[in-house]
Amino acid sequence: MKSYTPPPDKSITLRALLLGAIAAGRTVVSNPLSCADTAAAVRCLRALGVKLLVSKNKIIVEGRGHYGLLRPGGPLQAGEAGAVARLLAGILAGQSWPSKINGSGSLLRRPMARVAAPLALMSARVTTRAGKLPLEIRPAALKGIRYTLPVASAQVKSAILLAGLYASGETVIKEPVPSRDHTERLLGHFGARIARRGKTITLIPGPLKSARLAVPGDISAAAPFIAAALLSGRGLLIKDVGLNPSRLGFLRTLKKMGASFRITQGRAAPEPAGDILVYPGKLRGAAVGASGIPAMIDELPLLAVLAAAARGRTIIRGAGELRHKESDRIRSTLALLAALGADAKYRKGALEIQGTCLFRGGAFEPAGDHRLAMAAAAAGICAAAPLRIKGRGCVRKSYPAFFADFKKTFLC
Ligand code: S3P
Numbered sequence: 001m002k003s004y005t006p007p008p009d010k011s012i013t014l015r016a017l018l019l020g021a022i023a024a025g026r027t028v029v030s031n032p033l034s035c036a037d038t039a040a041a042v043r044c045l046r047a048l049g050v051k052l053l054v055s056k057n058k059i060i061v062e063g064r065g066h067y068g069l070l071r072p073g074g075p076l077q078a079g080e081a082g083a084v085a086r087l088l089a090g091i092l093a094g095q096s097w098p099s100k101i102n103g104s105g106s107l108l109r110r111p112m113a114r115v116a117a118p119l120a121l122m123s124a125r126v127t128t129r130a131g132k133l134p135l136e137i138r139p140a141a142l143k144g145i146r147y148t149l150p151v152a153s154a155q156v157k158s159a160i161l162l163a164g165l166y167a168s169g170e171t172v173i174k175e176p177v178p179s180r181d182h183t184e185r186l187l188g189h190f191g192a193r194i195a196r197r198g199k200t201i202t203l204i205p206g207p208l209k210s211a212r213l214a215v216p217g218d219i220s221a222a223a224p225f226i227a228a229a230l231l232s233g234r235g236l237l238i239k240d241v242g243l244n245p246s247r248l249g250f251l252r253t254l255k256k257m258g259a260s261f262r263i264t265q266g267r268a269a270p271e272p273a274g275d276i277l278v279y280p281g282k283l284r285g286a287a288v289g290a291s292g293i294p295a296m297i298d299e300l301p302l303l304a305v306l307a308a309a310a311r312g313r314t315i316i317r318g319a320g321e322l323r324h325k326e327s328d329r330i331r332s333t334l335a336l337l338a339a340l341g342a343d344a345k346y347r348k349g350a351l352e353i354q355g356t357c358l359f360r361g362g363a364f365e366p367a368g369d370h371r372l373a374m375a376a377a378a379a380g381i382c383a384a385a386p387l388r389i390k391g392r393g394c395v396r397k398s399y400p401a402f403f404a405d406f407k408k409t410f411l412c
Pocket of ligand 1: 010011083152153154155156158179180297298321
């Protein structure tokens with residue numbers, strides 16, 4: 001059976017760099033991801049006076065301590081990295097000088113008011129341009145808040161927690177539907193006083209200590225390989241991949257659809273990781289509720305592809321957040337399914353997909369969205385004719401070697 005090792009986790013790499021930058025002392029991040037989004041983080045942190053020594057297998061971050069970041073000479077460029085823009089906004093809200101965050105491409109269309117609004121409740125002075133970038137941040141004395149997240153977004157939650165480090169008084173966040181908890185785990189790893197009870201997270205402000213961290217593989221990068229293995233009726237061993245439960249919604253849903261996996265747990269803290277053995281097997285449709293969405297938010301285009309190939313009907317409810325990703329992923333996922341010849345529609349907030357479709361080939365344009373390009377590649381594995389993906393370079397956002405790895409794993 002083939003084995004495959006995914007690239008390091010993007011969310012964890014970004015958080016490790018940001019937290020390392022404001023921690024006191026040297027942080028060593030081993031096995032960091034290298035992609036356009038992480039390059040954006042490195043660029044922004046350097047503009048804030050942080051020394052980062054970047055090599056293939058590790059990044060050394062010379063942390064500047066709680067109030068050690070330097071006022072940047074101009075606007076910070078987050079590129080297309082939503083997590084960089086939003087998480088940095090939380091950190092910068094607590095600084096004693098003004099700053100501005102800008103970005104490019106799809107990030108200029110993505111919502112920022114969802115971050116600016118709770119930060120304003122903390123007394124931050126953060127303004128957007130009609131709810132979008134650029135974000136302008138002026139110095140203010142922050143205070144902790146009690147806040148219930150109106151959208152299940154790890155980026156919004158993280159921005160509030162990072163601002164909370166600089167606030168007076170504790171910050172309490174309630175998340176009705178939990179999203180990925182890497183920020184909480186890493187804050188604890190970097191010495192923050194943070195605790196979760198049920199759906200409520202409490203953070204006590206204060207400085208961070210430096211840390212060492214080995215980044216596990218990215219389950220979202222591995223997901224197209226899981227999908228392609230299932231679509232082509234092959235088994236696949238995925239090695240050293242993150243097994244954080246808040247990211248495992250895709251596996252849980254696929255199990256409901258009849259897939260089977262053997263998971264071997266390796267290290268546990270601060271981020272669980274291990275191996276996943278994907279067994280070949282046929283899938284059937286399933287009903288997916290809104291509470292299951294955040295734990296597989298980036299895997300929904302893939303889930304839609306698998307549902308189209310499965311027996312029976314799949315309905316995915318509460319997927320509206322997909323409208324706010326690198327593309328409008330409701331629209332781009334429907335476009336992919338249409339290109340494959342599948343029967344799908346979006347109605348009353350739910351994506352309905354009727355299997356069993358035998359995919360046809362042809363051409364697909366992923367609208368500059370890395371997750372759609374990867375979902376198309378996975379679908380192409382079982383298409384009747386080649387599926388040409390136009391503008392496939394967009395995978396550099398999260399996974400520059402995607403097509404090379406995919407070819408090595410499935411086509412050699
Ligand atoms: C991410 C959170 C998710 C996800 C994105 C990465 C993160 O976005 O879609 O790819 O690193 O926090 P939201 O928090 O906006 O849902």
